[in-house]
Amino acid sequence: MFDEPYRWIDAIHQRRDYISAQLDRATPVLAVSVDEGIVLATFHRQTPKIFELYDRMVLAGVGHPADLESVRGHLLSMAHVEGFQRSPSDVTIERLALFGLAPRLKGAFEDVSVPPVILNVLLGEVGKNPTQDLLLQVSYDGNIFRSSSHTVLAADDDSRMKTTQLLSGLLPSCPTNLSAVLPVMGRVLFETLYSPEERGRDESGNLVDKDKAVECGEKILSERVWEGVLLDRQNPGRIRRLPADPGWFR
Amino acid sequence: MNPFERASFSGGASPTPRPGYLPDLLRSHSPEPFPSGPSLTGGSGLAGAIHGTTILAFHFSEGVLVAGDRRATASNRIMSNRVDKILEIDGSALLAISGSPAMALEMGRILDHSLKFYRRSQLAEISLEGKLRILAQLLKDNLPMAVEGIGAVAPLFIARDGETVRIYFYDILGAHFEGVEFSVGGSGSPEVQGILRFLDRWGEKSLRSLTRDEALLLSLRLLETASYFDSATGGVGGQDPIYPVIRILTPHSLDTVADEQIAALYRSEVMRVR
Numbered sequence: 019m020f021d022e023p024y025r026w027i028d029a030i031h032q033r034r035d036y037i038s039a040q041l042d043r044a045t046p047v048l049a050v051s052v053d054e055g056i057v058l059a060t061f062h063r064q065t066p067k068i069f070e071l072y073d074r075m076v077l078a079g080v081g082h083p084a085d086l087e088s089v090r091g092h093l094l095s096m097a098h099v100e101g102f103q104r105s106p107s108d109v110t111i112e113r114l115a116l117f118g119l120a121p122r123l124k125g126a127f128e129d130v131s132v133p134p135v136i137l138n139v140l141l142g143e144v145g146k147n148p149t150q151d152l153l154l155q156v157s158y159d160g161n162i163f164r165s166s167s168h169t170v171l172a173a174d175d176d177s178r179m180k181t182t183q184l185l186s187g188l189l190p191s192c193p194t195n196l197s198a199v200l201p202v203m204g205r206v207l208f209e210t211l212y213s214p215e216e217r218g219r220d221e222s223g224n225l226v227d228k229d230k231a232v233e234c235g236e237k238i239l240s241e242r243v244w245e246g247v248l249l250d251r252q253n254p255g256r257i258r259r260l261p262a263d264p265g266w267f268r
Numbered sequence: 269m270n271p272f273e274r275a276s277f278s279g280g281a282s283p284t285p286r287p288g289y290l291p292d293l294l295r296s297h298s299p300e301p302f303p304s305g306p307s308l309t310g311g312s313g314l315a316g317a318i319h320g321t322t323i324l325a326f327h328f329s330e331g332v333l334v335a336g337d338r339r340a341t342a343s344n345r346i347m348s349n350r351v352d353k354i355l356e357i358d359g360s361a362l363l364a365i366s367g368s369p370a371m372a373l374e375m376g377r378i379l380d381h382s383l384k385f386y387r388r389s390q391l392a393e394i395s396l397e398g399k400l401r402i403l404a405q406l407l408k409d410n411l412p413m414a415v416e417g418i419g420a421v422a423p424l425f426i427a428r429d430g431e432t433v434r435i436y437f438y439d440i441l442g443a444h445f446e447g448v449e450f451s452v453g454g455s456g457s458p459e460v461q462g463i464l465r466f467l468d469r470w471g472e473k474s475l476r477s478l479t480r481d482e483a484l485l486l487s488l489r490l491l492e493t494a495s496y497f498d499s500a501t502g503g504v505g506g507q508d509p510i511y512p513v514i515r516i517l518t519p520h521s522l523d524t525v526a527d528e529q530i531a532a533l534y535r536s537e538v539m540r541v542r
Contacts, residue, residue: 098385099297
């Protein structure tokens with residue numbers, strides 16, 4: 019295979035298709051920088067997707083839980099050894115992503131002789147104020163996507179752009195606080211996971227079936243587990259779990 | 269092989285890594301935190317080794333108050349009057365250090381990182397027993413330095429246990445016991461220990477019934493008394509505007525008492541001469 023470039027390229031294409039198909043049904047993770055810190059939200063069915071990584075840092079992943087656990091273990095070790103041997107302030111998500119994660123993901127993706135890593139990763143680092151917050155996405159092929167105010171970790175570029183557009187349209191225009199942003203994130207996830215018809219709405223978004231809307235709102239919280247997390251600017255050594263309000267899902 | 273398999277632990281002192289145990293991870297990346305080897309001093313200790321302290325912890329109505337003086341000495345020299353000997357551990361516990369600062373501060377760092385690493389990797393808080401064992405293991409690993417006479421550490425560890433806060437004191441070998449009402453450590457501790465025992469037994473109020481202000485004042489007076497008798501206890505007020513470090517751990521909070529509050533109390537209630 020490796021003597022024939024075409025076959026290698028073909029194998030890479032097939033690998034990309036396979037990973038995309040595996041990631042296809044992943045629920046996105048939303049991340050928004052607010053006055054209080056960085057807030058992340060998603061739903062999961064079986065295993066959590068958002069984790070505390072280090073002081074000031076959070077990790078989220080969509081993909082295979084076992085791959086997420088391997089990457090999480092690798093980054094946890096890297097961050098804690100670096101932070102202990104040097105200083106916690108020397109640990110940054112930029113270094114973790116550039117030197118610890120991206121090269122390994124790229125290597126794993128291009129080595130067609132080993133099983134692929136089915137995972138897209140989001141790293142968040144809270145700064146002293148919202149302008150210093152950083153959000154980095156590392157995709158399964160090692161590419162890095164950088165943002166600061168808000169982002170969406172999704173299965174692929176299309177769904178990321180689509181959900182980001184929805185989120186951007188609903189978010190307040192200036193830096194804002196947690197209480198204003200969290201309901202918006204809940205609503206975006208609700209609209210991403212269920213079609214207008216399932217939510218009792220017509221194609222323009224008008225409510226046409228109230229009972230269906232209530233039923234769908236109850237379904238999302240019974241079938242899935244809400245994950246809301248605040249990486250607190252004032253207390254960045256420990257993430258805070260945020261409960262959901264059923265009123266967001268109507 | 270999965271490219272993200274955890275770092276190899278082979279070659280370390282511990283052949284089977286313990287999940288979430290940071291010292292095992294560190295051993296795979298660096299030399300032993302507390303190496304044991306041939307004697308550096310012939311067993312006589314180093315004349316200039318830094319030590320000398322008074323640390324104390326006692327229960328009061330809200331939780332546990334932990335206080336320490338600020339002085340580090342080497343033989344008869346004052347090396348510093350600004351040492352913080354009451355270390356915050358993972359924002360939920362306190363380590364009051366007495367003995368060799370080099371070893372004690374390193375133990376504090378390892379303990380702090382260990383509790384965070386455990387919580388983040390295992391997705392659960394480590395138990396109180398687990399915390400006590402990590403510190404005991406660190407002290408045990410430090411035994412060669414302790415018997416050399418240059419690295420002995422005898423800390424107090426104060427941590428939450430559900431809705432209560434508990435005080436533990438350690439010896440240099442890692443044995444630990446609960447100080448039910450109070451514990452003290454360091455060269456200035458005998459006087460403090462006697463006073464605390466007396467007050468708790470025959471004082472107007474038991475230690476546990478003291479208010480926050482009363483507990484604060486008592487801790488300042490105890491440290492001032494210790495510094496009167498023990499030359500290695502200092503940095504507790506007086507000519508320089510340096511005051512003890514006082515931290516308060518309750519079941520729901522961890523506060524550091526502000527220098528301004530201590531200074532005001534010191535001037536009005538401790539400096540007063542009959």
